[in-house]
Amino acid sequence: MGVHQNRQSKSRVRKRRAMWKLTTPNLVECPQCHKKNLQHTICASCGFYKGKEMISKGE
Numbered sequence: 001m002g003v004h005q006n007r008q009s010k011s012r013v014r015k016r017r018a019m020w021k022l023t024t025p026n027l028v029e030c031p032q033c034h035k036k037n038l039q040h041t042i043c044a045s046c047g048f049y050k051g052k053e054m055i056s057k058g059e
């Protein structure tokens, strides 16, 4: 079996795969209720996204 030239060591691969937990998720403040939400998602508390109400609270 051949071993390719740019083979990464087990520890190097494991270090890379562990990195995602260290980076903080991209949080943005909602323009409506000013709560922190994940970027590019509908606001969890008021249901607004891109200036429109996407989820109505069943008035």
Ligand SMILES: [Zn+2]
Pocket: 030, 031, 032, 033, 034, 035, 043, 044, 045, 046, 047, 048
């Ligand atoms: Zn909101």
